[in-house]
Amino acid sequence: MTLKEFSIKKLICFFVFFTSTLGVYSQEAKPNIVLIYVDDLGFGDIGVNGAIGVETPNVDRLAASGLNFTDAHSTAATCTPSRYSLLTGEFAFRNNAAIVNGDAPLIIDVDKRTLPDMLKDAGYTTGVVGKWHLGLGDGKANWNEEVKPGPREVGFDYSFLIPATGDRIPTVYMENQKVVGLDAQDPITVSYTSKLDGYPIGTEHPELLKQHTDVQHLGSITNGISRIGYMNGGESALWVDEDIPFDLTKKANEFIDKNSKNPFFLFFSLHDIHQPRIANIKFVEASTMGPRGDVIAQMDWCVGAIMQKLKEVNLDNNTMVIFTSDNGPILDDGYLDYARELVGEHKPGGKYKGAKYSVYEAGTRMPTIVSWPSKIRPGTSNALLSQVDLYASLASLVGQKLKNGDAKDSENHIEAWLGLDKKGRDFLLEEAYTFGLRMGSYKYIKPQKNAQTPQWIANKFVDPGFSTVPQLYNLDVDPFEEENIADEYPDVLKKMQKALSNILSEK
Template identity: 50%
Template sequence: MIRKKIACLCIHIITGLLIALTGSGQSASAQQAPAPINKPNVIFICADDLGYGDLSCYGATKIKTPNLDKLAAQGIRFTNGHCTSATCTPSRYAFMTGQYPWRKAGTAILPGDAALIIPVTGTTLPKIFQKAGYKTGIVGKWYLGLGNEVAKDWNGEIKPGPNETGFDYSFIFPATADRVPTVFIENHTITALDPADPIAVDYKTKIGNEPTGKENPELLKLQSTPNHGHNNTIVNGIGRIGFMTGGKIARWTDEEMPLTFLQKAKNFIEENKRNSFFLYYALTEPHVPRMPSTIFKGKSGLGLRGDAILQLDWAVGEIMKQVKIAGIEKNTLIIFSSDNGPVLDDGYLDGAVTQLNGHTPWGPLRGGKYSAFEAGTRVPFIVSWPGKVQPHTSGALICQIDFIASFAKMLGQNIPAGEAYDSENMLDALLGKTNTGRTTLVQQGGALSIVKGDWKYITPNDGPANTGPKLTNIETGNLPTPQLYNLKEDIGEKNNLAQKYPDKVKELSALLETIKNKTP
């Protein structure tokens, strides 16, 4: 009896010591590991101007992308994955809101000082995750406007912006790397800004006395091509679109900027590994100006554009490593895609054209950025979730606009009537449970087009058939007469079947009008 009491007393003493040492009934090692999570973390990595044929897992032979190849090999490689639009602002608007961007005026390519175009009320992609208890973050390119007006004070709090649209944390630059202001904004304020050197921005009139690419081409380390507008204020030896003064200390260099974004993304993962989190990691590569970090320069043999793709692939590998180090690999869903198709000469003489060396950024497709042809919106699209998603290739028609409805389904969240109404629940296709995706998709390029099954109809458009050699030299898909293609037999859209199948043209034209007239 006495021995039993002594044994019980010892157990109580040991238990008390453990509680005192660890702060709970858990072991110290259990406390250090991330807590079990029922809902997966989601990381959406979005490249910028990356083409369907730019990755070796999508058939590229002149460049190797081992980290993205690995991501595709352990997940689903979609061969019919799309953004909605052949340019970046509208495609980003679409996956943020679940609404086709051509429904709303002001969603075309924005100047660097544009006002916010994402509604601060209503449903957005990050708000779906917030409502499900997730921590949400964006790191990288934003390009959806800031503030309520074009005229804004860059030296105080800059809002509304990403935080007001559903992100708990944001670390961005305002527009694109070829536009001023070339600064980082963390949540609402510019980082490292000296109050004694305030920033001013103007997109119409030159301000200050800083050298410009037009007036001082001898100061450029990366020459710009004519007609693109990259000849205004010089920052880091590169002419930009728009004029800027002040903020000397706050300005980033192009070689440093992507590495800073990568570190901020890794920090977000580490800080939130014990929570459920959604991270939108918006890469800047291979958008112009292409000035990758020195360790990647000259490594691809395809000019600075190819070097930027190597840097992009490395960054994806670093994110994969960070997820593994955090111990959350099996509970993290990673999506990789691009905001639109490829472009070579987009304003700078960087070797993208002269050092192409047989590489085909568009793969077997026709067109590219700015185009209604498939290369404008059909982009790399990879989904990986180890242990949950079985590795395979899928031909399901899917689109980034469907993220809202799909994740709302996964997380048990309701979408209010009249919101995100172009977004469809494609969760089973995204998780590889079916190879059946959308039945129809409206694409926005030089003209609107619609895909239904194997058929694609491009609406008549009087615009130029090519952007021209003085600009990007890309086929726009514009033609004053209807175009009809069978994508199963003719993925390169070479054989216009509109005259052969007039009934199919009539059917798809009517369907497109029905979708255009759809109201909440």
């Protein structure tokens, strides 16, 4: 080999290494992507982040093999808005996205391109298994036939869904937008406005309940649980709450098996640890915290089962697994399971203030782990990141250019997600019935004209963070957001107010 040939070969090897590090891959080398999206899991609810009273060995192993992010966020402190932003790359306030009922229409415009749409363009097969809660149909859904629009119309090739949440009617699974196991002679009717005959009602038959609940959840009773809304029919299709983690994991693993020969994207959207927290007998007393701790252990089992399946089909090294949650933790969200009384020394939000429904930091600062053994070096990252950025970041990873109008608020931070950049975002928006903004260690909370906590939030023992004056905190020295330093740092305050105003005014 001549010196010239050696130099050219060396240059080619360097180029291949450099481009693969930046995430530019050939079709054959594209990683599978598994997004494990837990519900209501707080930053401190996993072992690697300091959980007390429950063990999460599978999640901890995932962290040991990848990057554990300390400052990664959902876009909102509630579930539907976070899911909307994740899949569209757009802040939820732009579509007035809020928590929806089980009979709500699909809130994603079918003409809007989504994360799964983009990955399909890159050659991926796409699937969603688990909690949906983004609406289905056109608002007049007939649950006895195919309900559309739904996941297929927004980019998913396959779907197996909990239509809304476990605490909302209808309590049936849907596979590819049809109710699973439905008897045509026993059709389903759903209402969120008036009682329906058929299943007993929580207000009338409290003696039938496995867990007592607040007034909001005293609708139709199925499997001993009173839900929001009313339903009749569909008895053969009803899920059993205790079996949900096994049913969902089975379907997720079947999707992996079926698509193991070509690149796939799996959105595995767990119901745990959302209320009602009904642990399978396998996990009862798996923690010292009662049902909430037990379903954390149950969630961890699901993660382990997925990782084991990836190993079985020899995809564990070339699969990017993203583990995170949709919003902050909540102890009392309507069902009486003694989570507040049994929490002990455990801190669901870690060292941070706030919860689900709150603009304080724990409302959106999520446990977040990214593992990809063949590409990501294990460690910890303090990069400031938002789930809204997964759209643009994964597009960069798989070599897709965003089209005009796509993912309006999504920024490409693939190097941060891979551990190559330690900074991440300049500004990060937090939505929670008001707005918060992060800039480095600074946190700004927009004031409100009326700072009174709504009674429905107060009933959940949550401080939403409302104030009639601007709030500014330095999280490096004050992670619990106790000392408002707005008057001391007027320049920082002004800069952040302007940045937030610019975001909110963009069309």
